Amino acid sequence: MNGVHDLGGMHGFGPVVVEPDEPIFHAEWEKRAFGLLFATMAKGMFNLDQFRHGIERMDPVHYLSSSYYEHWLGTYERCLVENGILTRGELEARVRHFLREPDAIKRLPRREDPAFKEALLQLVAEGYSTHREVSAPPKFKVGDHVVTVNIHPAGHTRLPRYARGKRGVIERWHGAFVFPDTNAHGLGESPQHCYTVRFDAEEIWGRSAGKGDTIYLDLWEPYLEAAVPQGG
């Protein structure tokens, strides 16, 4: 979707502000919000693509005015309700309860589950690869000239706006990976070959680009079409 999350090349956000000696988490709730990602995903409550698409569907004003972990909360709320894990009603009632009874936040119910804890630590240590074996051979090889498709889907895609309809060269082939454009919508993993594609910065930003600078994106095969090398 052409959402506010797709930030590459936008203007007006000012200089990058660096917080000196930044802590890993800024508040207790951020720790819990972070840990919830592992717990919810390990239980299959949603997948990583649904998680990302949930953030993209946040109200754009809220997206820009809220912090990173508030984005996570926004997508938990949406995904858990949409996938039938929680109801909107029980969630809203519980939020109201905690706003009225702040002390209750410090006395959350606890549940211990050593096996689940081990499973999450395993996830931290081993990760979760979305690489998949497919029988179809890759359509492109290193050095092939390609052009990205000019698509504007209302749903999830990992082809940023700034890189649509642009000519590039295949730099590396990574094998097939779960395709976010289907997986985010419950349409299956539909694994597709994924490539690093090199673009001249000038192809994307025109005359304002640095001479000789390049941009690399990791793109799935459906985002790419064969192109004839340009002469000259």
Place this chain on the structure above:
Amino acid sequence: MMGYGGHHPGQPSMAEALTAAIESLLIEKGLISSDAIDAVVEKYERDIGPLNGARVVARAWVDPEYKSRLLTDATSAIAELGIKGMQGEHMVVVENTPEVHNLVVCTLCSCYPWPVLGLPPNWYKTPAYRSRAVSDPRGLLREFGLELDENVQIRVWDSSAEIRYMVLPERPAGTEGMTEEELASLVTRDAMIGVAKVRPPKKS
């Protein structure tokens, strides 16, 4: 500290209340456990951080064969040092040279190589960084205090899929006699994202 809306002292923010609501409901339904969340948080607070990436860089500086493996198959080379995990399943390491400077970003969200660098700093996740890293890398790096020579080529890596990137910075001059461990202590998170260079050791 980031602003989470105007709440009064003693009154929780919406973020606090919402986090507690989600956690408590999932706990009551028996779907997740508190100890599991505690354990994950503790891992990222104590064990998983940029020191891991620094070890990889230092090894590559002292061992040319390791460096060559790192640049061809980073995931395996990094795993040789016992480093792997969530958001590091498929790693690529890109090398800075006197002619080439690499910079890592995720314009669509905030993808970051957790096993080698830990959790990202706030600035990496901001619209300011994500918008300009691809379109004005030179200007952005200048703000970080890194002025690159005009003929240095900049390569920006936008982490748009599940491959995660780390920069192998240049080894600074004056470090010839240093041990691998001493070298690792010079390597900063920012140098492995590509917004800084590794500085030579301070002369005492």
